Amino acid sequence: MSELVDAVLRCLLVLGAFLTLPLLVGQMEHKAMAHMQSRVGPMAAGGFHGWAQLVADGVKFVQKESIVPGAADRKVFELAPAVALVPYLVALLAIPLGPFFGQGNLVGQDLDLGLFFVLAAMSVGVLGTLMGGLGSGNKYSYIGGMRVAAQLMSYELPMVLAAASVAMLAGTLSLIGIAEAWEPWWLLAQLPGLVVFFVAGLAELQRPPFDAPLADAELVMGPLTEYGGMRFAMFLLAEYAGIVVLAGLTTVLFLGGWAGPWSDQLGWVWTLLKIVLVSFLVIWARVAYPRLREDQVNSLAWKVLVPLALAQIAFTTVLVVW
Amino acid sequence: MTLAELVFLVLAVIAVGSALLSMTSGQLVHSALWLVVTLGAVAGCFLLMTAEFVAWVQVLVYVGSVVVLVIFALMLTRQSTGEKSAEVTGNRWLAAILGVVAAIGLGATMIAGFRGEEIEGRRIGTAGSIGHALFTDWVLPFEILSGVLLAALVGAIVISRSGSDR
Amino acid sequence: MAWWGKGLVQGLAVTWKNLTRRSVTARYPDVEPDLPPRSRGVIALQEENCTSCMLCARECPSWCITIDSHKEIIPATTEGGRDRSQNVLDVFDIDYSICMYCSICIEVCPFDALHWSPEFAYAEGDLKDLTHDMNRLRTWMGTVPPPQALDAKAEQGKELESFRRSEGEA
Numbered sequence: 001m002s003e004l005v006d007a008v009l010r011c012l013l014v015l016g017a018f019l020t021l022p023l024l025v026g027q028m029e030h031k032a033m034a035h036m037q038s039r040v041g042p043m044a045a046g047g048f049h050g051w052a053q054l055v056a057d058g059v060k061f062v063q064k065e066s067i068v069p070g071a072a073d074r075k076v077f078e079l080a081p082a083v084a085l086v087p088y089l090v091a092l093l094a095i096p097l098g099p100f101f102g103q104g105n106l107v108g109q110d111l112d113l114g115l116f117f118v119l120a121a122m123s124v125g126v127l128g129t130l131m132g133g134l135g136s137g138n139k140y141s142y143i144g145g146m147r148v149a150a151q152l153m154s155y156e157l158p159m160v161l162a163a164a165s166v167a168m169l170a171g172t173l174s175l176i177g178i179a180e181a182w183e184p185w186w187l188l189a190q191l192p193g194l195v196v197f198f199v200a201g202l203a204e205l206q207r208p209p210f211d212a213p214l215a216d217a218e219l220v221m222g223p224l225t226e227y228g229g230m231r232f233a234m235f236l237l238a239e240y241a242g243i244v245v246l247a248g249l250t251t252v253l254f255l256g257g258w259a260g261p262w263s264d265q266l267g268w269v270w271t272l273l274k275i276v277l278v279s280f281l282v283i284w285a286r287v288a289y290p291r292l293r294e295d296q297v298n299s300l301a302w303k304v305l306v307p308l309a310l311a312q313i314a315f316t317t318v319l320v321v322w
Numbered sequence: 323m324t325l326a327e328l329v330f331l332v333l334a335v336i337a338v339g340s341a342l343l344s345m346t347s348g349q350l351v352h353s354a355l356w357l358v359v360t361l362g363a364v365a366g367c368f369l370l371m372t373a374e375f376v377a378w379v380q381v382l383v384y385v386g387s388v389v390v391l392v393i394f395a396l397m398l399t400r401q402s403t404g405e406k407s408a409e410v411t412g413n414r415w416l417a418a419i420l421g422v423v424a425a426i427g428l429g430a431t432m433i434a435g436f437r438g439e440e441i442e443g444r445r446i447g448t449a450g451s452i453g454h455a456l457f458t459d460w461v462l463p464f465e466i467l468s469g470v471l472l473a474a475l476v477g478a479i480v481i482s483r484s485g486s487d488r
Numbered sequence: 489m490a491w492w493g494k495g496l497v498q499g500l501a502v503t504w505k506n507l508t509r510r511s512v513t514a515r516y517p518d519v520e521p522d523l524p525p526r527s528r529g530v531i532a533l534q535e536e537n538c539t540s541c542m543l544c545a546r547e548c549p550s551w552c553i554t555i556d557s558h559k560e561i562i563p564a565t566t567e568g569g570r571d572r573s574q575n576v577l578d579v580f581d582i583d584y585s586i587c588m589y590c591s592i593c594i595e596v597c598p599f600d601a602l603h604w605s606p607e608f609a610y611a612e613g614d615l616k617d618l619t620h621d622m623n624r625l626r627t628w629m630g631t632v633p634p635p636q637a638l639d640a641k642a643e644q645g646k647e648l649e650s651f652r653r654s655e656g657e658a
Contacts, residue, residue, distance in 0.1 A: 123386025288499030
């Protein structure tokens, strides 16, 4: 019985994290981006520095009529937001937050193959955007969908390679195992892998500067052009949940997860702190760099990231064998 | 019948059913998306047979990359929403017969080879055991396969360069 | 010299600097804006100065000024003197839905009947209400600030010089 309670409690915790962390990241994006552009961002909603802006946005999205374009492929169009959103929830299930006041590791489910599980879930999530592009019956969505596919194929490889490098060094595919095997000097030895993983993750989430599929100046909003109301909100939530998953994965794989002072008690605080830090980096990259052209997106993947990831793997092999 | 067997049966039915739908669907894009369901259900079957590694790799590689590649190819070659595709007609009956024959052949081989095998309690599908097996018992096939893949890669480059500056 | 990744580093540096500085956003509805002198908000009309000479209406590039007037006879104040006629305004409308705030009307007015007021918050729910009539234009006069003081070393106005000279002579 207590096992069942434990499982339910863990699932509820993950669901809670899934519903709050993306909003936190979204609010951070609002405010950090605003201040980086010498603005103040939302100030009115909720009173104190617009903390309730995303709640207000959510209320607005709920009130909107849900429209399906006449030319759309109805089933595919309606299913796409769910396909985009749910995988990130599933992925969050396997990301460990570290020791919680000596009560064991705070994780939805410790999987023997956690790394592969999370990467697999992330790769499914992008399918939602692709379905949106295909099913909207709109040429901008269509071109956007093609760009999504091209980008996904290019960046999947370096991402998995970079992750594999860490897994090789740690000798395990379990996320908890990798974080526990982590040592500070990995920060230097895995630096190229870290960069490759982070950049490829950004591209996989179609975050700026890799948002060529959305490219509002060319493609209106790419695959999301025809979406509005709740469905659009789900795509947005998927984007921010994707940031959380990417930040969590980067933290656990490359930044040592809960490594830090008093990690037996406060390990989860360290992990959360690092996740916030990486999320901030995601936002910072968005503000600091203009969108890459479509050919630049693909040439970066094949000419820079893949060779870099392969070199990293070769180097890690030497380290492990030696 | 245990719960695991029941779930396995459900997943198998989903896999076969969506595979049939993927073959008979009027639109190529729908076929590709039904293929996603099939592959996912097959991954679930792998999971129930304790082959976790294969299951996640199945999702990562097939759902995440191969299906995306298929859809990308579809998008590049035709405007696919709305109209019926021509591929559904033509040789469909011949293809169906070939498919059934292949299924019977493969199924017979499987049954002949593995009938009565029990996987209960043996964690044969973990990353560790698969890696161990790959680099001890199956080194030669593994290396030959990588050679085949390399040849395919070179071939792809040669074909794709043929247009501009051979 | 352009090295690889320079743009990214520069972008990160600029955005970080902005993040640590105070933002420049004007918090308008909460805080009244600090407008510079000679701000062009709305045009105020001092109707007793107006002679209906129509210069403003004719010079207006967007034709947003409507003037109508009639002549009134002012009887001669002295015996055997001539009666004088004076133009009295009937209509003086400025349509702010067309006005482009070029300030030409104010420049050309020979009798200082038109003035800039810095008031800018006169948006309306209906386009027609943006046409301000004579009385409304008159009310803006109260918000016209005194002319900005000249700079310390600036040349004084010519009329002031001649006024001082005449004072000295008297």
